[in-house]
Amino acid sequence: MKRREFVKKAAVVTTGSIVLPYLLPSGSLFARTNAPLADHVVYVIFGGGLRQQDSILQRYLADSQNFNVGGNILYNMLEGAPPTSKIAYGTTPSGQPDGIQPIPKILSQTLQKQGTIFAEMRAVSGGHYGGLNSLVTGSRVEGQGLKVRPINPTVFEYARRFGGFKATDTWFIGNTIGNSVPLLNSSKHPDFGLAYGGNFFAPNITFGGDGFAALSNAKIYHPQEELEPMYKMKNFLDNSFNIKKGDMPGIRNTDDERTQIKEFIAATFQRQAAGLLPMPPVSGGDGSTIGYAAEVLRVFKPKLLVVNMSGIDGCHSNFTGYLQSMHRADHALGFLWNYIQNSIPEMSGKTALCFVPECGRNLQHNPILDANDWYGYDHGDTNSLRVFGGMVGPNIQSNLMVGSESNPIGTVTDFNLTIAEILGYKSDVINAGHIDPNAKSLFDRI
């Protein structure tokens, strides 16, 4: 072999051996742009509009109903003593006053003690869809219409494209099919879109009465003798039709993933009937959504799961119900974190939890009184841009409070970059150029 030829071949082999191990099915050349801080992220949208005064500022009724009663009703999340009078945020044992029974604390140590809380952040929208949209895309939502997919890529698309994750590694568990929630698992961005979208379930429909009627009697086909030829025929038909990427009606899982999800659907109906689903002790509503999210975590152990709650939004017309929903959401969040740590060994100690509401609520009440003669609160003014958020898990500083009422730090759009940093592809997301230009990873805000 001539010297020049030898040098050329050696260069090709060396380059190939460096590059090839990092080629991903997603087409991304390099898997990670920073060292991951955790293997999994669970992102809880503590949603529905959470008023800063009634939550992290722990003023209970003092800043809303002219009763001088403060206290912390989010005691799985935050440090602080609960209210001592006017108890209406709990459950209602038979024959007793509404909400009289506070739900026992689940976590032995609050999330505040275990992680980092950003006490005073800014939301980018005082509305639900704008708020949710900004949380999943990390962008400001100017020019965004309702009832359409986000115009900017979502956290799922970044995870799949830059993290190289498959569809069943990314999940969005929604609490409703209203408010355009089912459209938030993917954007319509031409460089990302449904090809990189996350899986989505709205469990109260999928596994509720509608889903039971439409899905629970489904046949379980034999994987080799029935499903395999069926998928071969379907794939042949799909290749003949050659659908355009932009025309895809939903996200796509591989054949193996589809089989796995079908088995999950069938098993979930069986476990539901047998009472085996991991539900919070006080369930229903948001608690039920969190329970199904826990079931998805147990089975799929995804890299990224986003779950949203919205029971709190009853505050428009029922302040007492709002307090109860807030307390139950805290209970459900505590349950979820506890379940990950104690019942999913593959995720225990390797999972980061992020939580934030999509918006706050107004400073002034509306004229609607509930059964306790307490006023309701809408959202949309500048007070509804006041929110708090937090994160807990490996490589996240414990017992740290960042910012205060007089010193706001961070915006809700920071969470997308924070998740990208935790999973190891922050630079890719920044370089893609679709994130709020003022957003930073929360690690960079500390």
Next chain:
Amino acid sequence: MNTPIFKIVITAFLLLFFTQCKKDKNTRYEIIQTPSYGDNLNKDKDKTNIEFHSILTTNLFQKPSSINELTRTDRVIQSCGDKTLINEVIISNYMNSNLVKLPSRRMMVDSTERFVEETYVRFFIRRPTEAEKTWFINFINANKSNVNFRPELVYTAFSASDEYMFY
């Protein structure tokens, strides 16, 4: 020969020749019965969930579902991110009904070409191309020995295909 009279005669003759009366032609137009099927090139509008399941249940049960059932099914489809996957589950739910009308396995095996053509027309409202027909005939023949390979699986593949979601 070049006298004016001769020219006049010739001109008159030509005028008479080209303007003479002609016998009417009896043209008859008839209709030739030819089945007309489209192709898949112009299917670019996706069916709504309700349209999809209304057509599907008509194909499978030979009667459409009630609007309540369709609305319920629509909600379930919206509640899942992978539409083709959830459609497959719903289809297999339908296949568990004893009301579903399927061709026999014998018909599929013994009259494979006819079965393939009828399935294409039934689901895609078009005839298969020669390549499609050949592929399916070969595939069905190759799976003859698999007793679990039934028309139900072929129907499920067609119902869950991309083309069936468009019109």
